[in-house]
Amino acid sequence: MSLSPLPLPRRQFASDNYSGICPEAWEALCQANQGHAPGYGDDAWTARAADLLRELFEIDCEVFFTFNGTAANSLALATLCQSYHSIVCHEMAHVETDECGAPEFFSNGTKVLTVGGAEGRIDPAQVSRAVLKRSDIHFPKPRVLSVTQATELGTVYAVEELRNLSEAARRHDLKIHMDGARFANAIATLGVSPKEVTWRVGVDVLCFGGTKNGMPVGEAVVFFRRDLAAEFAWRCKQAGQLASKMRFLAAPWVGLLQTGAWLRHASHANQMAARLTARLRQIPGIQFLSTPQVNSVFLELPPAIIEALRQHGWKFYTFIGQGGIRLMCSWDTTADDVDALADDLTRLLSPAPA
Numbered sequence: 001m002s003l004s005p006l007p008l009p010r011r012q013f014a015s016d017n018y019s020g021i022c023p024e025a026w027e028a029l030c031q032a033n034q035g036h037a038p039g040y041g042d043d044a045w046t047a048r049a050a051d052l053l054r055e056l057f058e059i060d061c062e063v064f065f066t067f068n069g070t071a072a073n074s075l076a077l078a079t080l081c082q083s084y085h086s087i088v089c090h091e092m093a094h095v096e097t098d099e100c101g102a103p104e105f106f107s108n109g110t111k112v113l114t115v116g117g118a119e120g121r122i123d124p125a126q127v128s129r130a131v132l133k134r135s136d137i138h139f140p141k142p143r144v145l146s147v148t149q150a151t152e153l154g155t156v157y158a159v160e161e162l163r164n165l166s167e168a169a170r171r172h173d174l175k176i177h178m179d180g181a182r183f184a185n186a187i188a189t190l191g192v193s194p195k196e197v198t199w200r201v202g203v204d205v206l207c208f209g210g211t212k213n214g215m216p217v218g219e220a221v222v223f224f225r226r227d228l229a230a231e232f233a234w235r236c237k238q239a240g241q242l243a244s245k246m247r248f249l250a251a252p253w254v255g256l257l258q259t260g261a262w263l264r265h266a267s268h269a270n271q272m273a274a275r276l277t278a279r280l281r282q283i284p285g286i287q288f289l290s291t292p293q294v295n296s297v298f299l300e301l302p303p304a305i306i307e308a309l310r311q312h313g314w315k316f317y318t319f320i321g322q323g324g325i326r327l328m329c330s331w332d333t334t335a336d337d338v339d340a341l342a343d344d345l346t347r348l349l350s351p352a353p354a
């Protein structure tokens, strides 16, 4: 079979979802593509993937697979809430800024309440303030604390910081949801076992990202308390998230978890961001918008430089404030890619010869 070729694009720093499928996921997909298997998750690949997640988290959790993170987050949140509840999250949280109101939609109106905190991390004192501000019947009752690990600003919560948040949540009777679109990157940085930053610190449900870690598509919704997962399967089906050929959502998880590639790829992406950071630190006057801890780097740049970088063919997002850009590394970013970008930035930011 030969298809007419499309141009081979260069690797970019716009998002980790620009990357392709990693070899381990590809191999698992090929193996899953032999013969027939039952649909809707009643197959051996789905069972194996769920078992591998139970092994990884060292607990008998309940696992579901969805197509994307927006669905995972919003369905998990909807299942924890009634329509008269509210969800407390950081003002930069994906559930607030990048899901088109899906958490409110799937929960039939649960309100999202935002709080602040430095470098994308929720400040526990602000959680208390938001919850205690009103307790009367006229205000939606706070029900869930939603925490993103790693955060939207490329930082991570240390175990101790999660413990503090968890204490605040417990004090106010909030469940804890974790948006782990880049959970693997956070684990690679923290060097702790996954349980240390999830159920051990009171996380009730984790949305574990697969797409940005090298899968073609898919996230795992992991309920550490099985009672909270009751009827979640129906919620997924109604939302159009029950894959008919589920084995193709599940097989990449088997490929990545069985080989340890999930952590290897995340570490690699983090290391590439660290290399980029080191290169950029050598440019006088360059301003970082947050401390890079995972696979992203946030920079303040003059609009003319941003434009010039685009002229050089680089793609990236500029959604954080005026002048800020996000540079994101992926499982397949190479040192040469990083150096090419850093070389261009260095040249653009060097003072013109007198």
Ligand SMILES: *Cc1c(COP(=O)(O)O)cnc(C)c1O
Binding pocket: 067, 068, 069, 070, 071, 073, 094, 095, 148, 151, 152, 179, 181, 182, 211
């Ligand atoms: C990418 C991402 C998601 C998931 O987004 P989808 O495009 O719906 O898969 C969720 N949370 C965060 C923080 C993300 O970066």
